Amino acid sequence: MSTTQDVPTGKVTSTAPPAGLSDRARSERRLGWWLAGPAFVVMLLVTAYPIAQAFYESLFKYRLTDPDAREFNGLGNYAVILTDGVWWQAVAVTVLITVITVAVEAVLGFALALVMHRALSVLRPVLRTAILVPYAIITVVSAFAWLYAFDINTGFVNQWFSWLPGISEDTNTFGSFGPSVTVIILSEIWKTTPFISLLLLAGLAQVPEDLQEAAKVDGATWWQRMYKVTIPNMKAAIMVALLFRTLDAFRLFDNVFIMTQGANNTEVVSFLAYRQTISRLEIGLGSAVSVLLFLSVVLISVVFIKLFKVNLASARGEG
Amino acid sequence: MGQRKIAAVAVIAMTALIACGGDDGPPTLTWYINPDDGGQAEIASRCTDEADGRYRITTSLLPREATAQREQLARRLAANDSSIDLMSLDPPFIPEFAEAEFLAEIPDDIAESVTDGVVQGAIDGASWRDQLVSVPFWANTQILWYRKSVAEEAGLDPENEPVTWEQIIEAARDQEKYIGVQGIRAEALTVWINALVASAGGQILTNPEEDVENLEMGLETDAGRAAAEIMQTIGREGLGGPGLSNQDEAGAMLQFRGDRGSFMVNWPFVWAATNAAVDEGSVDQEVLDDIGWATYPATTEGEEARPPYGGINIGIGAFTEHPDEAMEAVQCIVSPENQAFYFVNDGNPAAHVDAYDDPEVQEAFPMADVIRDSLEAAAPRPQTPYYNEVSTGLQTTWHPPASVQPDSSPETATDLILAVLRGERLL
Numbered sequence: 001m002s003t004t005q006d007v008p009t010g011k012v013t014s015t016a017p018p019a020g021l022s023d024r025a026r027s028e029r030r031l032g033w034w035l036a037g038p039a040f041v042v043m044l045l046v047t048a049y050p051i052a053q054a055f056y057e058s059l060f061k062y063r064l065t066d067p068d069a070r071e072f073n074g075l076g077n078y079a080v081i082l083t084d085g086v087w088w089q090a091v092a093v094t095v096l097i098t099v100i101t102v103a104v105e106a107v108l109g110f111a112l113a114l115v116m117h118r119a120l121s122v123l124r125p126v127l128r129t130a131i132l133v134p135y136a137i138i139t140v141v142s143a144f145a146w147l148y149a150f151d152i153n154t155g156f157v158n159q160w161f162s163w164l165p166g167i168s169e170d171t172n173t174f175g176s177f178g179p180s181v182t183v184i185i186l187s188e189i190w191k192t193t194p195f196i197s198l199l200l201l202a203g204l205a206q207v208p209e210d211l212q213e214a215a216k217v218d219g220a221t222w223w224q225r226m227y228k229v230t231i232p233n234m235k236a237a238i239m240v241a242l243l244f245r246t247l248d249a250f251r252l253f254d255n256v257f258i259m260t261q262g263a264n265n266t267e268v269v270s271f272l273a274y275r276q277t278i279s280r281l282e283i284g285l286g287s288a289v290s291v292l293l294f295l296s297v298v299l300i301s302v303v304f305i306k307l308f309k310v311n312l313a314s315a316r317g318e319g
Numbered sequence: 320m321g322q323r324k325i326a327a328v329a330v331i332a333m334t335a336l337i338a339c340g341g342d343d344g345p346p347t348l349t350w351y352i353n354p355d356d357g358g359q360a361e362i363a364s365r366c367t368d369e370a371d372g373r374y375r376i377t378t379s380l381l382p383r384e385a386t387a388q389r390e391q392l393a394r395r396l397a398a399n400d401s402s403i404d405l406m407s408l409d410p411p412f413i414p415e416f417a418e419a420e421f422l423a424e425i426p427d428d429i430a431e432s433v434t435d436g437v438v439q440g441a442i443d444g445a446s447w448r449d450q451l452v453s454v455p456f457w458a459n460t461q462i463l464w465y466r467k468s469v470a471e472e473a474g475l476d477p478e479n480e481p482v483t484w485e486q487i488i489e490a491a492r493d494q495e496k497y498i499g500v501q502g503i504r505a506e507a508l509t510v511w512i513n514a515l516v517a518s519a520g521g522q523i524l525t526n527p528e529e530d531v532e533n534l535e536m537g538l539e540t541d542a543g544r545a546a547a548e549i550m551q552t553i554g555r556e557g558l559g560g561p562g563l564s565n566q567d568e569a570g571a572m573l574q575f576r577g578d579r580g581s582f583m584v585n586w587p588f589v590w591a592a593t594n595a596a597v598d599e600g601s602v603d604q605e606v607l608d609d610i611g612w613a614t615y616p617a618t619t620e621g622e623e624a625r626p627p628y629g630g631i632n633i634g635i636g637a638f639t640e641h642p643d644e645a646m647e648a649v650q651c652i653v654s655p656e657n658q659a660f661y662f663v664n665d666g667n668p669a670a671h672v673d674a675y676d677d678p679e680v681q682e683a684f685p686m687a688d689v690i691r692d693s694l695e696a697a698a699p700r701p702q703t704p705y706y707n708e709v710s711t712g713l714q715t716t717w718h719p720p721a722s723v724q725p726d727s728s729p730e731t732a733t734d735l736i737l738a739v740l741r742g743e744r745l746l
Contacts, residue, residue, distance in 0.1 A: 170561035
């Protein structure tokens, strides 16, 4: 990717018209489809089918314990959801958590990636493992760990940090919106920063060393090299990391489910979908929430991919 | 060589056939149980022995939370799961299951025999539209637990003179103590609200058996406002302790055993758990000696309290392949002897009055008589197929307790719940 820096005009062979394909290229393309085909079909079965079914169910008034009363409702479920403050509140909370976690994780993850990249080769394996440990822990388990740490009855945080302003032994962290969301965000950051730093590490490894050398010879400072050489050259990796994490963060469920059950206005969109479908057994309404969640995720992807393409082009010097 | 091979294949085939033939043995009944201290598994094995080869009972564990138990059972039963022969059901969800035809019909003669000598509250909780649809197993109720030292200083004698919420609040306020209530946004909160409303002579739903369109709520009444006022006072003044808004039954118990414990409404498991904690050494004997019990506090002076009713009833799956054996098994499970055993072993009070006279029960639970009286006076939570919506709607609008407003919270809850039931709003 970024090694195409050396291509002066950005003209790459893939822009040649398909009519000019050689026999070999054509048969390779066919082989590619044969190889990827089965996986593609399986993916359609396990993802496209449930999405289609959810969309179909979302058009009905349908309660699992009262199947006889099932009736076609058109887009009625969507109207109910989109005109309800509960949905917009959940969207706002989800966006808030997503923006903060992704922003903090990007900075922290980048720092950790630099540390891993620059570490002595003796330390590197140990360091990578240590940084990856939180990511290896199951989210529900980590959510419980954070819950018990901050809980007013079982937690140690109140005891240890009572010298900080605003924290005392009687602080009920999960009793109001601010502290609850803060802990949810902290636990999310702790858990998934390793993921983003791993992706960024891959990006760092792709920055050509000769460019760094050239900048150094020209007398660029560390900051200048970071801004002019390193970051522009790994923009693609950064965008991929941000996209993955944003999609993940937007579908946040476990931490909220374990820590607050949506109390104190901490409900997020996935949890709202869960409560309508699983707790209330309102298959129609719940499916509609799921479809809206799916559309939000698609929207995020589209926005990112547009952004991503622009940046990729600029990284190649086409922009 | 060839013949030997054939013989080997034949042996394998025979073994396979015999293995398949295992189905012809006594049918195995699966009993979906809520987590407990092992009592239900023991009862299952006792009844298996008693059946003398006619059937076997195995247990299968459901999630810890009552709402999660309902979710799992409802999803399985909606898919006509025939593996559910027997299930332990939380009473508020029984109307929903009965209305959805998830429960097998109980013949009149069996209904008569399993309700003979059972407290009325438990029979009501096991019925829907005047028909017994599940079998009462154990019946729970909350009583008032108090620290004798605190009550004495306040000049109260709850054991002999029933106290009101007002008196409790005043005592806790004066002595700077905490009252043990359940303010968490969960089923426990609905239990508290229902008891407060019912004790003030009201009902959360005035016509719970009606269709969704005609349901009427009874919160916008003096009873509803009285309940809201008590919650607001306890919440606002911090009388429920710093963790009130996410305090459940276990949390309330821990607080009650601490230095600032005073009064607490809670289920009888508290007694068994506190005794165990004393044996373990984590709680002082002095604390245990300081604990007294009485019937649930009244909302209005002079009027009898309507304590919470809970427990577990046994439902028989509508899609079971062994309905006759399941009917026989359920009668064995709920026998007074098994209920007494369960009372002593797991701390869960029996639905059958005979179990309370059992000497072992009397010894393990000195408050057994208070529990029985409390059960007779208990008020069930709204019995409607839409209980989940009613309960969640209440939890959404009456939480945290400090935010409850006597003037507006009853109306907010009513509007939300009715709109949700009409399908006009999300919950």
